[in-house]
Amino acid sequence: GLLKExxxxxxxxxxFSxxxxHFWHAELSQIYPALQRLERDGFVKSRQGETRTGPPRKEYRRTAKGRxxxxRWIGSDPATGKERIAYLAQVYFLDEHRDNEKSLQYFxxxxxxxxxxxxxxxxxxxxWRLKDSRYPDKLPPDDFYAQLTLALGLKKVRANLEWCDECVARIGARED
Structure with a gap:
């Protein structure tokens, strides 16, 4: 898990990568400021780590307060904040093309x-299945819950593919 070590x-x-x-994208430019905030709040602690080559690097570890x-966070209600899906915003405005061919290309x-x-x-x-004979339901807890997120990722992407195919068919059937 993140910052156990x-x-x-x-x-x-x-x-993250x-x-x-499949559900949380983070850039290094986001990670370092977040780590600084977590350290300021006492949720992680940093130290200079050794490297084989190059300068020492700052390593972070979760504190007892962070755990x-x-x-507390995972014990609270599900964090179901509003998602921003940029490609859906683009779809919403595809009518501005007034060109079904461009819409088909988009999809x-x-x-x-x-x-x-x-x-x-x-x-x-x-x-994962090849590496671990316990996959999926006999995995240890940390891997089991990670696999649950992968399972949803697979379902969502498959649903998105099906939706794209449906959109292509519906746009192709339009006469305008």
Whole structure:
């Protein structure tokens, strides 16, 4: 899990990319200020870590106060804040083209993106299944709950692909 062991911001970025990418995107430019805020609030503590090459790097680890805050947060009601999905905002305004061909091109590009994303998630699932015979329901707790997020990611991307196909068919059937 994040910050159970000392990690530098770059390590966190890699972990985000490998395990959280299907539902939470974070750039290094976001991670470092967040780590500074967490340290200021006493939720993480930093120290200079050793490296084989290059200068020392700052490593962060969750504190007892940070764990307590994490437990409070996951024990609260589900965090169902409003999502911003930029491509849906674009779809909302596609009528401004007044050109079905451009709309079809848009959806084909979106579909290609979703297909690539699905391939990535399927590869993650296949690799996990091959590496661990306990996959999915006998995994240890940290992996089990991570797998639940992957399962939803797969369902959402598959649904998005189906929706793209439906949109292409509906736009293609229009006469204007």
């Amino acid at each position: 000392p990690q530098a911001g770059y390590d966190l970025k890699k972990e 490998l395990s959280l990418q 307590k805050e994490l437990l 084909m590009k979106l579909r290609n993106y979703m297909a690539h994303w699905l391939d990535t998630l399927v590869d993650i699932e296949k690799e």
